[in-house]
Amino acid sequence: MDRTILxxxxxxxxxxLRSATTAFTFEADGTLKVGGDTLTKxxxxxxxxxxxxxxQGANGVGLSANQIGLPYxxxxxxxxxxxxxxxxxxxxxxxISVIDGTEVLLExxxxxxxxxYGNVPRAKQVLLTGLERNxxxxxxxxxxxxxxxxxxxxxxxxxxxxxxxxxxxHVLEEAGKSE
Numbered sequence: 001m002d003r004t005i006l007x008x009x010x011x012x013x014x015x016x017l018r019s020a021t022t023a024f025t026f027e028a029d030g031t032l033k034v035g036g037d038t039l040t041k042x043x044x045x046x047x048x049x050x051x052x053x054x055x056q057g058a059n060g061v062g063l064s065a066n067q068i069g070l071p072y073x074x075x076x077x078x079x080x081x082x083x084x085x086x087x088x089x090x091x092x093x094x095x096i097s098v099i100d101g102t103e104v105l106l107e108x109x110x111x112x113x114x115x116x117y118g119n120v121p122r123a124k125q126v127l128l129t130g131l132e133r134n135x136x137x138x139x140x141x142x143x144x145x146x147x148x149x150x151x152x153x154x155x156x157x158x159x160x161x162x163x164x165x166x167x168x169x170h171v172l173e174e175a176g177k178s179e
Contacts (some may be wrong), residue, residue, distance in 0.1 A: 003054035005067050005111050008161070017112055021066050021073040021157045023093045026135035032092070034072050044133050048090045051076045060111045062149045064156035067112050075153035079146045091130040091138065096154050099141065100125035108152060108162045115174065118166035122151045 006013035025033045032039045055063035055076055062077040074092045081087045103121040125143040128150045132138055142150050
C-alpha cells in the first residue's frame with residue numbers, strides 16, 4: 001500500500017481531505033464493506049498495519065484513512081495512557097459525544113498541513129463510540145491529549161481540518177532556511 005500522506009499543498013489532495021468519508025458495514029462473515037469495496041479480515045489487518053506504519057513514520061499520534069487517500073470512516077491513533085504507556089487504537093465508524101463541553105485551547109498540528117500549527121479549542125472530555133476491527137462496539141471516555149486526538153481525527157473523517165477551527169496559525173521554518 002502507498003503510505004503517502006495527502007497534504008493540502010495539492011489541490012486534489014485538499015479536495016479529498018475536505019470530503020466526508022463513508023461508514024463501514026460489518027458482515028456476519030467478518031468482512032467489512034464500504035462503498036463498493038469489500039475488505040477481508042486479512043486486508044483489514046493490513047490496512048491497520050499500513051496506517052500505523054505511515055503514522056509512526058511521520059511521527060504522528062493519529063491518522064485518518066482519508067489522509068492516505070482512502071474514503072473510509074476509520075482512524076488509528078497511538079497516545080500515552082495515564083501511566084505513560086503507549087496505547088494503540090484502530091476505530092471504525094467513530095462518533096464523538098461531548099461529556100464536558102468546557103473548551104480547552106491548545107496548539108495542534110497535522111500531518112496533512114506541514115509545519116503549520118495553531119491554537120484550537122476542543123471539548124475537555126468526550127465519549128468516543130465506534131467499532132473495533134472485529135465489529136465489536138467500543139465506548140471510550142477520553143480527556144486530555146486522547147480527547148483532543150479523537151476530536152481531531154473525527155474532524156478529518158467529516159472533511160474538516162484543524163485550520164478551520166483556529167484563526168491563530170503559524171508556520172515553522174524548515175531547518176536550514178531563513179528569510
